[in-house]
Amino acid sequence: MDKKVVIITGTSSGIGLETAILLAERGFRVYATMRDLSRRDKLDSEVARRNVHLNLLQLDVTERRSICSAVETVIAESGGIYALVNNAGLYLRGYFEDIAEEEARQVFETNVFGTMEVTRAVLPHMRRARKGRILTVTSVAGRSGALTASVYCSSKFALEGFCESLTQEVTPWGIHVSIIEPAILKSDRWATDHCSARKALSAKSAYYTWYGEAKKLMDMVARSSPTSSLDVAKAIYRALNARRPRLRYMVGSRAKLMFALRRYVPGSLIERAYFNESIRRVTRSSDP
Numbered sequence: 001m002d003k004k005v006v007i008i009t010g011t012s013s014g015i016g017l018e019t020a021i022l023l024a025e026r027g028f029r030v031y032a033t034m035r036d037l038s039r040r041d042k043l044d045s046e047v048a049r050r051n052v053h054l055n056l057l058q059l060d061v062t063e064r065r066s067i068c069s070a071v072e073t074v075i076a077e078s079g080g081i082y083a084l085v086n087n088a089g090l091y092l093r094g095y096f097e098d099i100a101e102e103e104a105r106q107v108f109e110t111n112v113f114g115t116m117e118v119t120r121a122v123l124p125h126m127r128r129a130r131k132g133r134i135l136t137v138t139s140v141a142g143r144s145g146a147l148t149a150s151v152y153c154s155s156k157f158a159l160e161g162f163c164e165s166l167t168q169e170v171t172p173w174g175i176h177v178s179i180i181e182p183a184i185l186k187s188d189r190w191a192t193d194h195c196s197a198r199k200a201l202s203a204k205s206a207y208y209t210w211y212g213e214a215k216k217l218m219d220m221v222a223r224s225s226p227t228s229s230l231d232v233a234k235a236i237y238r239a240l241n242a243r244r245p246r247l248r249y250m251v252g253s254r255a256k257l258m259f260a261l262r263r264y265v266p267g268s269l270i271e272r273a274y275f276n277e278s279i280r281r282v283t284r285s286s287d288p
């Protein structure tokens, strides 16, 4: 039987890498893509260690030529695309006043327009085949705002709206859209780099002290997170395999509990309890 073809963006690390390996292990024909092939070492060593085969292509989600060339290669080699996993994304932290316009635009170019452009490139092939799956990794940050994450959260909120709308347009063609919403994970990127806006790290920032506290708080949440990249990869596998995939797959027990609570507790109470607690923890040692 022919293997189902899956394209995944952003597979040089984290969730994308883990998903590429897991799907290859579980019988998909995987096209793992990354914007910079010189960053392939980690993926190559996992491929060797776990003894799987996958195809690697260059794809920068912010460059249309690179998207078209990768999609054309997949079609020429495999004849079709069963699924796209929109995983590539940029994180950015900092109080909004410390985020420069070009930093915010770069996040939107990657997370929002990049995802839209890769989706645009695969849709005609799926439509002609009258089947396909489009999975987009958003975040719990696409469902709730968070302190020092205004730009990142708004990019993920935008993706939620995109996917909720797209699903209504493409379901009649047999194309399923799913949103994967991971909670905060322990990730290498997080541990080595807080993805901070340049000005957020300057002692001249009016928010400098609070940002330092916010980083400690986020580190604590990430370090104690019970959720891993593998959990997300497994959710992606479930969405790809389900006969009737759901629109949303939230990954992470804490996040699921929090959003279950939101169904029963009035929004204003959650805002008071959760948002005010973050503000209190970050500002308690210094007044403005």
Ligand SMILES: NC(=O)c1ccc[n+]([C@@H]2O[C@H](COP(=O)([O-])OP(=O)(O)OC[C@H]3O[C@@H](n4cnc5c(N)ncnc54)[C@H](OP(=O)(O)O)[C@@H]3O)[C@@H](O)[C@H]2O)c1
Pocket (backbone or CB within 6 Å): 009, 010, 011, 012, 013, 014, 015, 016, 034, 035, 036, 039, 059, 060, 061, 062, 087, 088, 089, 090, 091, 110, 114, 137, 138, 139, 140, 181, 182, 183, 184, 185, 186, 187, 189
């Ligand atoms: N980690 C978390 O706590 C968490 C939680 C919820 C959701 N998510 C989402 O999960 C996805 C994967 O994140 P991760 O945690 O695995 O982080 P990660 O390890 O930083 O992976 C992000 C991937 O996206 C790639 N990328 C960035 N810009 C790109 C571009 N223009 N074109 C193509 N690829 C690009 C990166 O490539 P380079 O190596 O070249 O930079 C990297 O491969 C993201 O969408 C993120 O927002 C993460």
